[in-house]
Structure formats: structure tokens, C-alpha cells
Amino acid sequence: MKQKLGDLAEISLGFAVQGSVKPDPDGNVRIVRPANGNERLSIDWESVVRTSLPSKRKLRYLQDGDVLFQAIGKEHPAYLVEGVPEGPPAIAHQHFILIRAHSDWLDTGFLALVLNSDSAQAFFREKASGASGKVVxxxxxxxxxxxxxxxxxxxxxxxxxxxxxxxxETLRAEIDMIESWFRGDFEIEFGGR
Known part of the structure; x- marks a missing residue:
């Protein structure tokens, strides 16, 4: 049995930014952009930029458990929002659609896996519209x-x-170590000649 996501979650657009995001270390919000997603399908908070937005703007702040779906681009990855840091609140960039589940039985980590599955990604590519940038x-x-x-x-x-x-990640670290050892040994043996 399957249920429509619209029946299980609130779905809303990210914040529309006029032009590029201007970093401001003292900014009043953090803005999560597609580049902040990582291979674990979560947000790399270290790379999230702070910016200043007018306080009059009504903003939807991110919460742990939200899912950010990249609506624009060739691929449409989804990222689970976890570990929102202390300090200024975070918002989603306009290239994201924010999914906030309200169903008791739906785990948003699982939802992110489903949205990133090969079959779901093929579905989104097929349903995307637009001549230049594909938009879901x-x-x-x-x-x-x-x-x-x-x-x-x-x-x-x-x-x-x-x-x-x-x-x-463990295997990648081992591969990096093996490559480093080889390069180091090779340079000791043949470098500088």
C-alpha cells in the first residue's frame, strides 16, 4: 500500500533570494543551499552561510526531521535536516522544497532514502519541466x-x-592512506632527482 506524500506532509517552497546569497558573519539567518548537502543525505552545517534578511519577512525555520528536496537541476536529491546548530535559525534556499511530515508512521530519514532511490529519481526526471533547468x-x-x-x-x-x-567512509579513508603512502615512498625514492 502507498500513500501520497501530500497527505503525509506539509510541502512548501524555500526562501526566494533576490540575486546571490551575500554572506554576513553576523547575519540573522543561515541559508541552506543545495551545495550544503552531503553524501550521507544530510546537511553539512559547517558549510552553511549566514546572511542578513529583513526582520519583517515571514520565514519558515528548519527543524530536525525536515527533508529538503532539490527542486531545480539535473538531479533532485533530498537531504534530511538533523543537528540544526544553536544560534541564528536556518531556512531553505529557493532551490529546495521543504517537506515537514505530520504523519505518525513516516520516518523522515526513510522518506529521504525513498526520495533518493533510483526509481524515485527517474520519476522526478520524467516529471520535471522547463527548457533550461529541470524543475520539479x-x-x-x-x-x-x-x-x-x-x-x-x-x-x-x-x-x-x-x-x-x-x-x-572507512574504505575511502583506507584508500586515501594507501595512495598517500605510495606517493610518499615514491617521492622519497625518486623525487628531487
């Missing part, structure tokens, strides 16, 4: 069907994803 609109997300698994099953898939990410 809110209506497509609202109609997207989410598989109905029990919460424990969803959490198992999220745990398996986290284990997969940790294993890949």
Missing part, C-alpha cells in the same frame, strides 16, 4: 506515492543506510 514542482511531490512500511521496518532501512555510509 510542489504538485509532483504532493502526488508522489510513499511505500507504507511499518515504522520499525523504516528505521531498519535508515540504520542500514547509516552503516553503509560508515563502511564507505
Amino acid at each position: 514542482n510542489q504538485g509532483v511531490l504532493k502526488e508522489f506515492e510513499v511505500p507504507h512500511l511499518s515504522l520499525p521496518e523504516q528505521l531498519q532501512w535508515v540504520q542500514r543506510w547509516r552503516q553503509r555510509c560508515a563502511a564507505i
Whole structure:
């Protein structure tokens, strides 16, 4: 059984920025852009820029458990919002659609995995419109069907994803070390001649 995402979550557009984001170390908000997403399908908060926005603007601040779906581009990754740092609140950039689940049975980590699956990404590429930049609109997300698994099953898939990410990171670190050792040995033996 599947349910439409629009029945399970509030779906809203990110904040429309006029021009490029102007960094301001004393800014009143953090703005999460697509470049801030990482391979773990979460946000790299260290790279998120602070900026200043007029206090009169009504903003939707990000919360742990939100999902950010990249609506514009060749790919449409989704990122789970976790560990929102203390300090100025964070908002989503206009290239994102913010998904805030209100269903008791839907784990947003699982939702991010589903949205990033090969079949979902193929669906979004097919439904995207626009000549230059491919755009997935809110209506497509609202109609997207989410598989109905029990919460424990969803959490198992999220745990398996986290284990997969940790294993890949460990392997990459080992590969980097092997490459470094070889380069170092080679330079000692043949460098400077």
C-alpha cells in the first residue's frame, strides 16, 4: 500500500533570494543551499552561510526531521535536516522544497532514502519541466506515492543506510592512506632527482 506524500506532509517552497546569497558573519539567518548537502543525505552545517534578511519577512525555520528536496537541476536529491546548530535559525534556499511530515508512521530519514532511490529519481526526471533547468514542482511531490512500511521496518532501512555510509567512509579513508603512502615512498625514492 502507498500513500501520497501530500497527505503525509506539509510541502512548501524555500526562501526566494533576490540575486546571490551575500554572506554576513553576523547575519540573522543561515541559508541552506543545495551545495550544503552531503553524501550521507544530510546537511553539512559547517558549510552553511549566514546572511542578513529583513526582520519583517515571514520565514519558515528548519527543524530536525525536515527533508529538503532539490527542486531545480539535473538531479533532485533530498537531504534530511538533523543537528540544526544553536544560534541564528536556518531556512531553505529557493532551490529546495521543504517537506515537514505530520504523519505518525513516516520516518523522515526513510522518506529521504525513498526520495533518493533510483526509481524515485527517474520519476522526478520524467516529471520535471522547463527548457533550461529541470524543475520539479510542489504538485509532483504532493502526488508522489510513499511505500507504507511499518515504522520499525523504516528505521531498519535508515540504520542500514547509516552503516553503509560508515563502511564507505572507512574504505575511502583506507584508500586515501594507501595512495598517500605510495606517493610518499615514491617521492622519497625518486623525487628531487
